[in-house]
Amino acid sequence: MKIQAIREALTARNLDAIVLTDEKNRRYATGFHSTAGALYVSHKQAVFYTDFRYIEAAKAQITDAEVREIGPGRSYVGVANTLLREDGAAKVALEDDCLTHADYLRWSDSLCAEAVAQGDLMNTLRTVKTQDELDKIVCAQRIAERAFEEILSEIKPGVSEREIAARLTYLMLHYGAExxxxxxxxxxxxxxxxxHGVPSDKLIESGDFVTMDFGCICDGYCSDMTRTVAVGSVTDEMRRVYQTVLDAQLAGIQTARAGVTGQAVDGAARQIITDAGYGDCFGHGFGHGVGLFIHEAPNASTRSEQPLPAGAVLTAEPGIYLPGRFGVRIEDMLFLTDDGNRNLTLAPKELIVL
Structure with missing residues (x-):
């Protein structure tokens, strides 16, 4: 099904073939994970090349493309040229957003067909999730939520940020994360x-907000969530900021649906924060797409003028950050539909004071 979608995208862009070398794009198209390989797709054939380490597993798992072993002394550029000649292909797309500049030039100079940038071809295809892809994202989210539920009992004065980060990592792996x-x-x-602070040896203290942004991978697909909790007690201002972020998130969620621009979704949340007097303290976008990549299309920010597509997964993560004092962010994942969205995140988000 995904190979056919790639072929239809090639037709729409007047391209004869595409070569995919990025692991996540290869995994999207074939469902197969490997650190080495290249997938060639044209209107006439689809061939996945990999080396001896993966050939048996690839043949057992890949059903929509022919699987061939590249063999010692052969290069992926070389086998791509063989396939291009077989097809009489004139234009072949390359992953300009994944290859290094040097690799892109090397491929371009070595191919026997005109190499063109694939642009947003693969990003656009990956944006709309199949049910199988959605199930994997939800699987990853449930693992992360289980880790969150368990970590709450370990967040207390005297425990370091680094210890909580390590425990979250352990718990997600323990409960089945890839x-x-x-x-x-x-x-x-x-x-x-x-x-995007880095966990340090700072010890958690009574009166602190603790913000945790984390997620895991299930069969290649990512989850992403953020929760901010308080330890011991909160001031009136901390409570007010937390409620403002929550209200902003709910406003964005209420607005998010297919056909609405990401800019409009971001604006609904941003207006709540601005009206509360914290407009200068929300410096990032409302959300981003999630899938095989933790950050992928679509986006919801002040610059996102394109309508959001049905079937995309979008984060909802406004925040308020007061430098040198504290910050709050709350993040869920939304599955966009024509008439609204489905929140994939089940973890509670009312203010928790531990």
Whole structure:
């Protein structure tokens, strides 16, 4: 099914073939994970090349493409040229957004057909999730939520940010994650004003906000969630900021649906934060797409003028950050539909004071 979708995209762009070398694009098209390989797709054939380490598993798992072993002394450029000549292909697309500049030039100079940038071809295809892809994202999210539920009992004064990050990693792996979507962010107190702060040896103190941004991978697909909890007590201002972020998130969620621009979704949340007097403290976008990549299309930010597509998974993660004092971010994942969205995140998000 995905090979056919790639072929239809080639037709729409007047291309004869595409060569996919990026692991995630190869996995999207074939369902097969390997550190080495190249997938060639044209209107006439689809061939997956890999080396001896993966050939048996690839043949057992890949059904929509012919699987061939590349063999010692052969290059992926070389086998691609053989296939291009067989097809009489004149234009072949390359992953300009995944290859290094040097690799892109090397492929372009070596191919026997005109190499063109694939642009947004694969990004656009990956945006709309199949039910199988959605199930894997939900699987990853449930693992992350189970880890979150368990970690709450371990967040207390005297425990370091780094310890909580390590425990989150362990718990997600323990409950079945393939890997982390990204290195967990765990920041507390004044550190929580840094949206992408790095866990440190700082000890959690009573009166701190602790922000945890984390996710894991299930069969190649990512989850992403953020929760901010308080330890011991909160001030009136902390409670007000938390409620403002939650209200902003709910406003964005209420607006998010297929056909609405990402800019409009971001604006609905941003207006709540601005009206509360914290407009300058929300410096990133409302959300981003999630799938095989932790950040992929579509986006919801002040610059996102394109309508959101049905079938995309979009994060909902507004935040307020007061430098040197504290920060709050709350993040869910939404599955966009024509008439709204389905929130894939089940973890509670009312203010938790531990």
């Amino acid at each position: 890997n982390m979507s990204f290195d967990p962010i765990v920041v507390s107190g004044a550190n929580s004003s840094k949206p």
